[in-house]
Amino acid sequence: MANPCRLRAAALTTTVLLFAVLAGCGGSAKDGDLTAQELDWQDCPAPSEAEGGGSAPSPLPGGTAWQCATMKAPLDWSRPKGDTIGIALIRAQADGPANRRIGSLVFNFGGPGGSGVTTLPAFGADYTTLRTRYDLVSFDPRGVGRSAPVRCESNSQLDEYFQQDATPDDKAELAEFINRTKQFNAACEKNSKKILPHVRTTDAARDMDLMRQVLGDDKLHYFGISYGTELGGVYAHLFPRHVGRAVLDAVVDPTQNPEQGALGQAEGFQLALDNFAKDCTSQPKECPVGDTEQQVKARIAKLLADLDKKPIPGIFPRRLTETEATNGIAQSLYSKDFWEYLTEGLEQAYDGDGKVLMLLSDSLNGRSENGEYSNLLAANTAISCSDAKPRYSPDYVQRKLPEFRAASPLFGPFMAWGMLSCTDWPVPGAADHPDVSAPGSAPILVVGNTGDPATPYEGAKKMVEALGRGVGVELTYKGQGHGSYDSKNKCVQSAVNGYLLDGKVPKAGVVCS
Incomplete structure (x- = not known):
């Protein structure tokens, strides 16, 4: 509980077989250019042991099937032409008219350490409205689940x-x-x-920018929850001109x-x-x-x-x-x-x-x-x-x-x-706290819940201030629990949907209860 988060498994032989099958699902890159790789989307396998195990994800209401692929990314972003690792992806394609599709909406549900490949299907029905204009996409960040997972004890x-x-x-x-x-x-x-020196949030943010390009989007449209808000803030700092419509919900205080x-x-x-x-x-x-x-x-x-x-x-x-x-x-x-x-x-x-x-x-x-x-x-x-x-x-x-x-x-x-x-970790830490300053970024909607136990409400205001003038737009939900959108509060969902679907930025300081 020192790092609060969430959640199963398969036999070792099954896990090995899954890695063997998925290793070829990243497509080929032309002349080593990883941005040119083509993803080979297939039916999703059952989650690996590192992802928590269980059954392959069931189709969404209406029958849309989940598809999985593996994206190749550099093991070491300081050596982009060197060894690569596989980043496991999952998606459900948009179900609205093709001429209304905006692109992909990438989710990170937090942790750090949570598998997006297993979490997105578990909550996919909650994002039905957003799927009218977006492919819903999530991933196992490097070190997590099926993406070069960190392994420690039995x-x-x-x-x-x-x-x-x-x-x-x-x-x-x-x-x-x-x-x-x-x-x-x-x-x-x-x-x-081998993987321990390369699992920083800045590495995951660079993976997301590669993902944006491989998915064919000019901008990254993003929904980050809990630690996913820190990842989103770091992405905005590194790639402010590539930020599309972004929502940060259950906000980590980036100044602490x-x-x-x-x-x-x-x-x-x-x-x-x-x-x-x-x-x-x-x-x-x-x-x-x-x-x-x-x-x-x-x-x-x-x-x-x-x-x-x-x-x-x-x-x-x-x-x-x-x-x-x-x-x-x-x-x-x-x-x-x-x-x-x-x-x-x-x-x-x-x-x-x-x-x-x-x-x-x-x-x-x-x-x-x-x-x-x-x-x-x-x-x-x-x-x-x-x-x-x-x-x-x-x-x-x-x-x-x-x-x-x-x-x-x-x-x-x-x-x-x-x-x-x-205290005895073998890799030195990068900084006292993340840098999320993002001058030049598109507006980012920052949603804070007054009763949030894991990411206290004050973090939303600190994130807005740290993102910089004209970037962070704060929305307050007077409620209980970790996060706001999944509370199904109509005021919160209307504001978030209005921004992601129609580009309507709420007035700063809106309060929902």
Whole structure:
């Protein structure tokens, strides 16, 4: 949860076969010019283990099938004629009149480390209106899923990793926590040495500009969510003249370093927990978690303290620890739709049954029901640590703990200790924070949600300011959950659709509720 995100798997032989099949799907480039490559769109295979496994995507309502291809991109963008890697793509073609088609609308759903090839089909029906004028396109960024995936530890090792105590209370627990983090980072270096130096957000942004050209678009039309907003901002900085119609939703604050970001997330998840407690205790029926807002939070805190001393049965043979319970609570706060599962999970945990909270935790960590993990954690760590320059020491975290606890008694310590995840990373970080200044760019619609736990609302204003005068246009949604467009709020969707479909830029400062 130090880098909150989301989600399965196939046998190794199947994965190897998929790589073999897809290696030839990138088409050929003329004289080494990768912009001239032709994509060979085919029916999509079942997701690979690194993407989370499962079944091949079902057609959209109406019958449109999803198509997949692989784009060749330089492994090292400083050597564009050198070795290449495959970037996995997925699309659903526009279903409106051909003379109304604008081009491709490229999605990144965040993480970093989330597979766009699996996420876009899962939410494709939500973008039906946008498909009237765009091909819907997404991709696995480099290091993710089927795009030269970062690989670190095995499934059994990851089970141990997520069972560890991530909020050490004494020297012995701290030593174990530090050692476990070193082991994970060393496994990443051993198993993914070639790709690790080349998974920065700037590399992914350059891949997107190549993608724009290979897809045949003069401008990149883009919809970025969560970390996808950072990627979109970095793209706008590098290629301001190539920005088409772009929307950034659930906005990462581009001015913050990792410490500030972790503190902001602690505050954001605490706000969401406060809102959950208020909602539960304001319903006509009795709140099963507590009679008052304060009692709800106090009982959750006691549950976690009890689990720190003695875990309870979860999904056999694993037991629900304090760390996994905290993960499960965090996952349920991403959306108000999940609050009923949080209530159920807490009720069960009070009775000694940790299954629901563990299921929520598994979802956050990318673990399938059959015990296999996507490469979400590996990619998330690799991209985050390659991007961020600061490296924090245990002594520094110890000094910062009071500040984090003040921000959130429940989530603060968890977020603080998570800052050690990059301390022994084998690749140096690029910068304190990303550069998203984009003078000369077309307008970019920036949508902030006042109740967002993972990307606090203040980040939207900071993104607008950082993009520069005349570029960022802020829209506020007074709601709950991570993101705004997927809340199905009519005001938000009307503004976003109006811009993407018709080029109508909303007035700055519009508020939707």
